[in-house]
Amino acid sequence: MFTIVLCYGLGSGIYYYYLHEKIENYADSILSRSDSLIKQVQLIDGLRDEFSVYPPCSEQYLHQLRKRLWPYPLIKDIVPMSAISTLSALRSGGRLALLFP
């Protein structure tokens, strides 16, 4: 009986340590992913001048957009605010204009 209690205690201790490590890593990973996402958003926002040389929703604009968006895997889509109320917005962003705060 003593060895059963001892083994259970030991097993629980080890499992507690394992679970605690696991959940700590889990929290760190979520934080790291959130950080990365925000950094990517800020980087893209810093590229606004690159796009401003083209008319919004023009062929070159969309090409440049697609090209610049490629290295950021956490970003699905990007729409310039100036185009939100235009046809481009309807094509690319749908109801984004309505969501805009």
Place this chain on the structure above:
Amino acid sequence: MNLYRNKVNRGSYVWVFDAQIEENIIADVLYTNNFAITVSPFAFQRFWQEAEQMNFSAIVGDFNHKNHFFKIGNKTDLLEAIEHHKTYLFNYMTTRSCSMYEDICVITGTEFPILFNNDPYILAFLISISIIIGFLNSALYISITGKNQSLLSRFESAILNKDFNFVYQPIYNVETHRVTGVEALIRWNDSHMGSIGPDIFIPLAEKNGLINKISLYVVEHALAEFAPILHRYNIILSINVNCSDICDDTFRAKLFTTLEREKIPGNLIMLEITERQNASIEEIKKAMLSYKDSGIRFALDDFGTGYSNLNWLSLLDVEEIKIDKSLIDCIGTEPSVNPVLSGLIGMLNKMPKLVVFEGVETETQYRFLLDNIPDCYAQGWYFSKPLKSEEISSLLMS
């Protein structure tokens, strides 16, 4: 119609959660002054999978956790309640991971499964391990106690069956190189366990209260065995005894009876007093008086070890002192102990007692004794190893 679930203004951007972009298209969108950026639906997907597999929950909010941005997992309400002290669960563990720079804090939590969620495999594994460890422990315990018991019982049987034998180590006069006496040493050769040294069975006998039996055995059998040699040659037989033996009436009676039976004069017997730590000097002095008429002599064994040696020397009427091997071992090895040795030699030279050095093993040690204390006595492998009684006879004859 709700177009989004939550919206957080973070200064340089606005984070809109679960925004309905199109029919059946829901995603997070981040607005900056220049862009509306849609977050990939796969950005946090793996955390959802992990949350479901491990039963984890996570809440992402600002650093002070006043605002919650989004949640992952199926039991986030419980985590939120615990985090805000609205409820308590003793087996619920939480952790925090925060970034002050981005003003984001992730709180995660999960329930620690009591009895491993009753997982039959884990429980069966633990019970099996417990049984195996318990079994091995018991086996080890039984083996150790069994071995000790068997050694003790074999020892007791050896006393009853008289399975001990004796060897005798000659004691030499250093100057003349003549044998003047021998020290009786008991040996136990068990039929199953082989030769068992006195360093094992003497402590065993002491621990189990059998040491007096051993002393009686030595007196009876060593005297009987060595009696013919004592009759023929004028040498002294030394026997190791405890203080308790000397004070014991049974021991004294046995010694006198054996001497009488074997017709050995008492002055050929030297009782070497060992193990003095727990003895009372007064009792020993009193007991020694009862041996005086028999002519039996006394020696102080292992002089130089333990404590109170000088005290014992000054208070007891002993004829001989035996210097412990540890002092002899210092000769020729440790220059720093030379002053100590010189002092000791000075003291021993002035002493009107026989001085016997034990454990002399090298020519250097012998030469040292010859040069400094020529009238002393010595024993050890340099002179002779312990011999059987027949070999002692041959040695004395030659």
